[in-house]
Amino acid sequence: MKKLLLLAALGLAPLASHAQRSTMTEITSVPASDAAKAGLAEIDKHHLLLGPQPKEYFEGKTKTELTKIRAQEELAVRDSSVKFYEENPKDPLRWEAVLHLIMIQPSFIKDIKPGFEDAKGTDYKDFLVIDEEAKAAWDKKLATYEAALRAADDAPWEVKEKLASLDLSKKMMAGRKDGSFTDAAVGEAAADLATRFPKGKAALGLYMQLFQKSGKKGTPDARGFWEPLAKSPNEAVKTRAEAELRVAAVQSEPMDLKFTAVDGREVDLAKLRGKVVLVDFWATWCGPCIAELPNVKKAYDTYHDKGFEVIGISLDKAEDKQKLIDFAKAKNMPWPQYFDGKHWENEIARKYAISGIPAMFLLDQNGIVVTTNARGEKLETEIKRLLKL
Incomplete structure (x- = not known):
C-alpha cells in the first residue's frame, strides 16, 4: 500500500487494465502535415509514459528506477515539444507542442539520496536532489513559449480551448481549497x-x-x-x-421507440403498452454489462410470462455485428437487439443522453420510464412492484 501511495504521488499509479490512448488534443480545424503527425506522435509517445500504466510495467522496477524513468520522460516530452515547435515555425499545430510544455513540468531530478525506497508520504521529496539552476532557466524559457501561445492568432481553437481549460482547472483547485470557487x-x-x-x-x-x-x-x-x-x-x-x-x-410521457432488430424482428414500444419493459443499453465489450446480464436473464425468465419484456440497445461497433448475434445466441438472450454499428454514436443512445453503460430504463405499463438505473436488486424489486406481485 505504501508503495502504491508513493507511486500515485509521483504520477505513476498503476492501471487495473490498460488500453491504447493518446494525450493529443483532437484538432480538426487545421490539416496535419506528415511532419506534424510524426512530430506530435513523438511527443505523445513520451507523454503517455507519464500517465497510468498497466501493472506489468512496474514489475521488477524499484521506486528509484521508476522515478528516474519518469524524470527522463518529462525531459523527453520537453525536448520533443521544443524540437517540433522550433522546426515548424509556421505550422499552427506547433501550439499543440506548447500545450505539452505547459502541462508537463520537468522535475529536474539529478540524483536520489539513499533511503528513498523507504520514504513515507510526502517525505519522498526530501530524498530528491533537484537541479535548481536548470529548473529556473527552463521556467524562464517556458514563460516565453506560453506568452507566445496566448498572443498567437494562428493557434487552432481546440488548443485555445484546452489552454482555457487548464487555466480554469488551476483556478478551481485553488478556489476550492479556500471556498472561493x-x-x-x-x-x-x-x-x-x-x-x-x-x-x-x-x-x-x-x-x-x-x-x-x-x-x-x-x-x-x-x-x-x-x-x-x-x-x-x-x-x-x-x-x-x-x-x-x-x-x-419519458418520465412523464410514453417513451417512443420503433426499429427493426438485428435479427429482423420489428419492435415498437407502442405495441408493448400494458407490459413492463426494460430498455437495456449495453455492449458485448462492456464488462459491467456482462456482469449485469445474469440478473437481467433471471428477471426475464421469472417474469416474462407475467408481462415483462426486455429490449436491448447494443453499442457494439459495426465490425462486431456477428459477434453480437453469436453472443446473444450463446448466452440465451431471446429479446430483440437494436444495432446500428455506431458505437458511442448509437442513434438511440445519443437520443437519450447515454454516456455510460450499462444504462437501464425501466418502463411501466403505460410506457413511462420509472427509473433510468434499473440495476442489481432494484430491477426485480421494481418489476414486482409494477406487476403487483
Missing part, C-alpha cells in the same frame, strides 16, 4: 467557454459536473437544469441538453 462560478465559467468555443466540449464537461453534483439526475428538477442550456451557442451542450430533456420527458 463556488458552483455559481463554475456555471459562469461554463457559459463563458460555451460562448467562446461553440464547437468545443469543455463547457459540457463543466455542466455535467454541476448536474451530477446537483442531485437532479433522474428527478423532475432535471428539466429545469437543462431547459436553459437547450439554447446554448455550444453545439455539444445544446445536443446534450436536448437529449436530457427527452430523458426527462
